[in-house]
Amino acid sequence: MSVKSAERVLRVFELLSQKPHGLTIKEISETLSFPQSSTSGLIGTLFRAGYLSLDSANTYKLGPKLIQIGSAAMESLDISSQGYPFLKQLMEDVQETVFMAVLSDQDLVYIAKIDSNRSIRTSAQPGGQKPLYCTGLGKVFLAFMPEQNRHTILNAVELFPITKQTITDKQQLLEQLRIFWQLGYSIDDEENEEGLFCLAAPVYGADQTIQAAISVAGPKERMNKQKDYIVENLLLTAKKISASIGYLGA
Template sequence: MSVKSAVRVMEILELLSEHSEGLTVKEISDSLSFPQSSTFNLVQTLCTRNYLIQSGTKKYKLGPKLIHIGSNAMEGLDVQSEGEVHLRKLMEDVQETVFMAVLSEDELVYVSKLEYNRSIRTGAKIGSRKPLYCTGLGKAFLAFMPEENRDSLLDELKLNKITENTITSKAVLIEQLTIYSNQGYAVDDEENEEGLYCIAAPVFNANQEVAAAISIAGPKFRMLPNKDTIVQKLLSVSEEISQTLGYIKT
């Protein structure tokens, strides 16, 4: 059961988060359809606790107390632990191996691996590192990071051939990354391990940054016939994990 005043406080804070220039009491009450008198009382209470501040133009803005609270909340959000329950459900749904990785300098590091009993064996283990350019997870990072960061990484990377399908041309890789960015997910088509087909998607944090990437991997003969369903489930889970990290899609 929700408490009306508490709900109104949250709605005021959420509204002001979208108006960095601030809003007057009347603008807040009009926007939220609250009575102006109760809006004034709530705003004044928030000001006394430094959750809001008032500018010289009588507009109210988010206050310094929220910076401390927000920082602590960010520190408490561990992408691996927040994503674990979602990844397990995803693994059971698709009945293939599911991974999560984070970026470490110019490589990815696996932080989660949930292996379904029928899945293909892979060389990837928790804590192991892999190149970005030839893995689905790595290409998810490259496709969705800021372009200047991606270009800086690619300038330093040497694209060694690992399998017959490994892309060794940076121009071709960049074209591929553009496609992945537009479609929302990346693919590793036996580029790092023969027989392994991988579909990966980014996980974003509250700063709109790629905090991690998750993937579904399995034998190509099983993955391709079910690709549309796998992609749909993967993107749904990546969005759920992103939301737990405070990501708001713009």
């Protein structure tokens, strides 16, 4: 899709967000000064994809798919804002880089990063995406999500080697995930970035399912020297964030 087309899509969404009773194609075209022929094609595409709905009066309104996207965005923002004070305290306690991520389809998306004064360089940044199978945060989602979801994702993805340490055998990965589930946290041992060791834990929501993951990452040697201390603080922080967004579990 060209930039011009993308801008038109956004303008349609913004217009209809102000018109809860909907508009016809002609009204959309005239209001936005778009050619009616191209407006018809654009609206038809958005309707078929579920981004717009059509009523009996031939007026278009914002569709159900936007509700899902908006809900996911709001949830991510809520978790990030609720979790930030706890993540900052975790960083101050362990003096390593702290992350938070959420699940997006078959990838994780970073929504928060707090550097310490001795943070090492990493490619992970807020808004960035990474595979699930080779990151500590991603393996938390795989280990603590429902079994059917895990199998669906792993059956659809190829385990490419990102570093020499990346696990590329699915049975070996499944066995590791089983161990992580028992431990209550996951480990990324230089599997996504050489030299980077990561410990990650799940954050649960009010519906008792995993909503996000948090991690502590740093140089392997330095992380291993205080691994038990980091794990203790990581799990406590995950528990506090979970409670702050409505989780009532143990």
